Amino acid sequence: MAIDRVDAYLAEHRPRFEEQLKDLLRIPSVSAQPAHDADTRRAAEFIRDDLRSLGVAAELIEFPKGHPIVFGEKLDAPGKPTLLVYGHYDVQPPEPLEPWDQPDPFEPVVRDGKIYARGATDDKGQMLTHLKAAEAWLKGVGRLPINVKFLIEGEEEVGGANLEAFLTEHPDRLSCDYAVISDTSQFGPGQPAITYGLKGLAYFELIVEGANRDLHSGTFGGAVQNPLNAIATILASLKDDAGRIAIPGFYDDVRPLEDWERAEFARLPFSEEQFRAELDVPAVFGEAGYTTLERKWARPTCDVNGLWGGYSGPGPKTVLPRLAGAKFSFRLVPDQTPERVKHLVEAHLATVCPPGVRYSLTAMQGAPAVIVEAKGNPAVSAAMKAVEAGFGTPPVLIREGGSIPVVGLIKRHLGVDTLLLGWGQNDDNLHGPNEKFSLADFHRGIKAAAHLIAELAAIS
Amino acid sequence: MAIDRVDAYLAEHRPRFEEQLKDLLRIPSVSAQPAHDADTRRAAEFIRDDLRSLGVAAELIEFPKGHPIVFGEKLDAPGKPTLLVYGHYDVQPPEPLEPWDQPDPFEPVVRDGKIYARGATDDKGQMLTHLKAAEAWLKGVGRLPINVKFLIEGEEEVGGANLEAFLTEHPDRLSCDYAVISDTSQFGPGQPAITYGLKGLAYFELIVEGANRDLHSGTFGGAVQNPLNAIATILASLKDDAGRIAIPGFYDDVRPLEDWERAEFARLPFSEEQFRAELDVPAVFGEAGYTTLERKWARPTCDVNGLWGGYSGPGPKTVLPRLAGAKFSFRLVPDQTPERVKHLVEAHLATVCPPGVRYSLTAMQGAPAVIVEAKGNPAVSAAMKAVEAGFGTPPVLIREGGSIPVVGLIKRHLGVDTLLLGWGQNDDNLHGPNEKFSLADFHRGIKAAAHLIAELAAIS
Structure with missing residues (x-):
């Protein structure tokens, strides 16, 4: 044959x-x-x-x-x-x-x-x-x-x-x-x-800008908003303490897991403890109310993929930097769309961005x-x-x-x-x-x- | 002569x-x-x-x-x-x-x-x-x-x-x-x-570590804590929306401005609008209840001086990084000491660090x-x-x-x-x-x- x-x-x-x-x-x-x-x-x-x-x-x-x-x-x-x-x-x-x-x-x-x-x-x-x-x-x-x-x-x-x-x-x-x-x-x-x-994907780059130059944190600290502090505030606002994405409306289009799927996933041989130990993390962490496999496969997620700004070399540098940048992304589930998520993120940023800085958001990649x-x-x-x-x-x-x-x-x-x-x-x-x-x-x-x-x- | x-x-x-x-x-x-x-x-x-x-x-x-x-x-x-x-x-x-x-x-x-x-x-x-x-x-x-x-x-x-x-x-x-x-x-x-x-100074480096390697944000997103999300949460907790440092006990040792000082500073020729325009920021920002000169000269401050982790190159990279780092510092006023501030920061981190990651704090520089x-x-x-x-x-x-x-x-x-x-x-x-x-x-x-x-x- x-x-x-x-x-x-x-x-x-x-x-x-x-x-x-x-x-x-x-x-x-x-x-x-x-x-x-x-x-x-x-x-x-x-x-x-x-x-x-x-x-x-x-x-x-x-x-x-x-x-x-x-x-x-x-x-x-x-x-x-x-x-x-x-x-x-x-x-x-x-x-x-x-x-x-x-x-x-x-x-x-x-x-x-x-x-x-x-x-x-x-x-x-x-x-x-x-x-x-x-x-x-x-x-x-x-x-x-x-x-x-x-x-x-x-x-x-x-x-x-x-x-x-x-x-x-x-x-x-x-x-x-x-x-x-x-x-x-x-x-x-x-x-x-x-x-x-x-899952789908909605990937963004966020740039937060403060003063027109790097400043001395002693001379200018306390007088102007620091873009690094501001970007931390913005990124922290994306999720709540229970691992749930805190952007208003984010879950509106999320199709719930079907009962047969939860049953199928639960039947698969998966040890959360082995998963934890293999990654060497102190604990697994994710959206409350779901198993690790459900979170990985069928619930939307939000991760910061990159963060930069100021001085990261050896020793201290007392700089108040002019710019902070972040790449962050959402993994989407049916029936979310990257277009709708971008709209929600934009509305959220307008609400949570601290005063004293400007920001720009760029959608870098998207797929349902x-x-x-x-x-x-x-x-x-x-x-x-x-x-x-x-x-x-x-x-x-x-x-x-x-x-x-x-x-x-x-x-x-x-x-x-x-x-x-x-x-x-x-x-x-x-x-x-x-x-x-x-x-x-x-x-x-x-x-x-x-x-x-x-x-x-x-x-x- | x-x-x-x-x-x-x-x-x-x-x-x-x-x-x-x-x-x-x-x-x-x-x-x-x-x-x-x-x-x-x-x-x-x-x-x-x-x-x-x-x-x-x-x-x-x-x-x-x-x-x-x-x-x-x-x-x-x-x-x-x-x-x-x-x-x-x-x-x-x-x-x-x-x-x-x-x-x-x-x-x-x-x-x-x-x-x-x-x-x-x-x-x-x-x-x-x-x-x-x-x-x-x-x-x-x-x-x-x-x-x-x-x-x-x-x-x-x-x-x-x-x-x-x-x-x-x-x-x-x-x-x-x-x-x-x-x-x-x-x-x-x-x-x-x-x-x-x-002012005095208390300068710290914070390292937040998650899994033992960089992970794919699709495969592992939602299942483990992301050190970049975690460090954003930690750094965001250092100050409140009104620009006040939110670490419990931080203001206990702060000597208030004397009346003659506030009067002296107020007499000095200083244009907040010119200061703002010269730095090209949308607004000045600092601790509520104080003028810009008072904030700059006589109130303690908190600034993130550097932030790093994950991917910051061109294009998107869907990484869930193993490590995030930050340098941040406080400018101190009498009668604060860097030792006491370090103690307060350590206690605060123990409270606010999200689950699923480990962190280490290093004091890099300090002066009253x-x-x-x-x-x-x-x-x-x-x-x-x-x-x-x-x-x-x-x-x-x-x-x-x-x-x-x-x-x-x-x-x-x-x-x-x-x-x-x-x-x-x-x-x-x-x-x-x-x-x-x-x-x-x-x-x-x-x-x-x-x-x-x-x-x-x-x-x-």
């Missing part, structure tokens, strides 16, 4: 797949940092060239600004369905570098069967599984049993506009019957999962939450079989706290729900130092992705 | 004095930054060598750690009183560099009669006036009419321990009848002042406030005459919001009140970018310092 030839091909080429992953991880494609623009493009070219080597028609879609999209298609299965594979080749900034256990986050290190590098799990390692799955079909069997399109973007980590522009302008080129993304996590080691819900209908969906059933084939265990259905804006875009522009098949682990440190990805899961993911192609071919 | 020869000498050597000031400003003696340790020593050597060139016995007092003290003495007036001149050769860090109008804060630029450089007014320019005054006596007249000691330290901006160690171990070497410091400001352009009160008895003090009367001679206008008596810990140390260890004769201006941007000092005031200060020597000789 064809699938046996696919499996044999995968078994044979494991070492080469790992070397390819390392080569891709060596490219510091940090989309947020203009100094890495050329590297980001190199990562796009790497993907394009790999697709071309399989015989997939692949090209870079260019835009006036930002990073290109890699688009590829292999449409040699007339009458068969089309699968759109989405992934992203850009990565988060590696900074701060000091906490990394390796000198260079872009020189992969393999330890205990895991590969450590920025982008290992988010998303280069996971995304590459679908390319290697296609390779197994094309090189091991000679053809794909369905049509496949690849949409690999370079602005996922910065919420860039190019992907939506492409989807808006060329829905025809992207038309498909199914979509799949591997950019999430398993429920735990040995327990794969299919994610049916994702999504829920995929899981029950009775033949694509989800196909994915469950494929994941079981790859991992040797049936997956569980979970939600996720992260945001993958493209899932909403694919639904909106192409009318298709996305299969979220995550090969990562929760402790992979995506976005933090020492990001990693299990090489065993890398290969399991490739196999699951290859079987997904077979299972989707069998539906039709 | 001798004083005429002094005045003539000063008039003749103005250009050379300015060149010397520039040479001193070119030395980046940033005591807070270990990378500048060699430069800081060079500044000490510069002062020592200049004193030696006048025939003053001068040396560097070395300590196991930190920066040396320049000590010099010229005790050739037996039976005459001894004046101790204090100053500091270290400067604040110049960062951030971007707002400076000149490429290098350590390459002085003269514009509109003002010299721009880090340390111009704080304290190299002001301190140098006393060396040049001594030079005018020693080179212009041949001798000083009183005994003079010089105590020029290099740890003023970092609250180093060496000065107090020296004062504690060698009060004999430093014994004196009067002390003078020029490290404050005039009341305004054309209105010199003698400062009779200074000081008030010098002005009325009926012959040294103050002598200083008023000297300042009038230098500036052509009688000085007013004011207080200051800044802290000069050495004033308290001199009182405690040597039993002497200090004359605070400030030659700076309030808009000199000490501690900020574009620090400056008027060259006219530089020369007026030298003349006032030279006349102070004559006036003190006349008392005895």
